[in-house]
Amino acid sequence: xxxxxxxxxVGIRHVNRASYRPEEIELTQALAHxxxxxxxxxxxxxxxxxxxxxxxxxxxxxxxxxxxxxxFTGVIVQLEAAEDAVSCGYRKEADDHxxxxxxxxxxxxxxxxxxxxxxxxQALQEHNFWDALKGIIKNxxxxxxxxxxxxxxxxLPELPQPWQENLLHIGQEALTNALKYAHARHxxxxxxxxxxxxxxxxxxxxxxxxxKDRHDGVGLSGMRERVEQMGGELKITSSRxxxxxITVLLPCNGESMS
Numbered sequence: 188x189x190x191x192x193x194x195x196x197v198g199i200r201h202v203n204r205a206s207y208r209p210e211e212i213e214l215t216q217a218l219a220h221x222x223x224x225x226x227x228x229x230x231x232x233x234x235x236x237x238x239x240x241x242x243x244x245x246x247x248x249x250x251x252x253x254x255x256x257x258x259f260t261g262v263i264v265q266l267e268a269a270e271d272a273v274s275c276g277y278r279k280e281a282d283d284h285x286x287x288x289x290x291x292x293x294x295x296x297x298x299x300x301x302x303x304x305x306x307x308x309q310a311l312q313e314h315n316f317w318d319a320l321k322g323i324i325k326n327x328x329x330x331x332x333x334x335x336x337x338x339x340x341x342x343l344p345e346l347p348q349p350w351q352e353n354l355l356h357i358g359q360e361a362l363t364n365a366l367k368y369a370h371a372r373h374x375x376x377x378x379x380x381x382x383x384x385x386x387x388x389x390x391x392x393x394x395x396x397x398x399k400d401r402h403d404g405v406g407l408s409g410m411r412e413r414v415e416q417m418g419g420e421l422k423i424t425s426s427r428x429x430x431x432x433i434t435v436l437l438p439c440n441g442e443s444m445s
Contacts, residue, residue, distance in 0.1 A: 264333075265285070265288035311352065320359075335375070340379045343380050344380060350417055353413035353416065356413065358387070361391075373391065376389055392429075395427050410433070420435075420436040420437075
């Protein structure tokens with residue numbers, strides 16, 4: 188028996204003997220037990236390999252979404268803004284939007300390549316996560332109808348690099364949803380550090396959705412996975428016509444962030 192299930196049978200038989208000594212029976216039972224342990228270990232190894240493959244597949248899907256999918260949402264936004272500018276006869280503004288779209292496309296491709304090699308996002312090479320997130324939001328929405336607002340309260344702690352990457356991608360995902368699905372006019376980003384707790388709020392005034400109508404895709408599932416990795420809590424509140432608010436709560440200790 189392994190895990191309450193019958194995995195096989197082990198029997199002994201001798202052509203010239205009808206009975207066996209107790210020690211012979213005990214030895215056979217011990218050998219049978221070792222065989223079952225070997226089978227169980229092999230089964231665990233196969234399960235571990237399947238789990239590792241699934242985890243890697245999920246990581247790749249999340250990374251592709253966090254780089255190419257999010258990046259090209261910004262490209263589309265800038266191209267649509269360029270099209271509007273052309274239709275209104277604003278040639279210079281159209282050229283500016285096309286230039287931004289080109290830069291966003293190059294940056295997204297670069298981030299995808301960095302992700303393949305498990306490197307940190309380029310934005311975090313030059314800034315902490317808060318400044319990096321503000322820069323990405325500003326670059327993505329520059330010249331568009333989406334108005335952005337940023338607010339930080341408290342002496343922000345120095346965060347582990349994996350946390351900074353997770354929070355950066357969560358912020359990008361919230362922005363992508365506001366642009367791609369919510370058709371929002373305002374997007375607010377607020378970061379608060381108080382009583383050893385870090386709170387990131389991402390709010391838009393878009394179309395919103397009812398909880399029963401929500402289907403968690405790669406984006407929202409990726410958010411939850413990232414928050415779970417940090418031992419935090421994710422709250423998503425939304426309703427039709429009243430926008431969406433995403434809140435990340437993290438227990439946090441550390442020195443102030445420069």
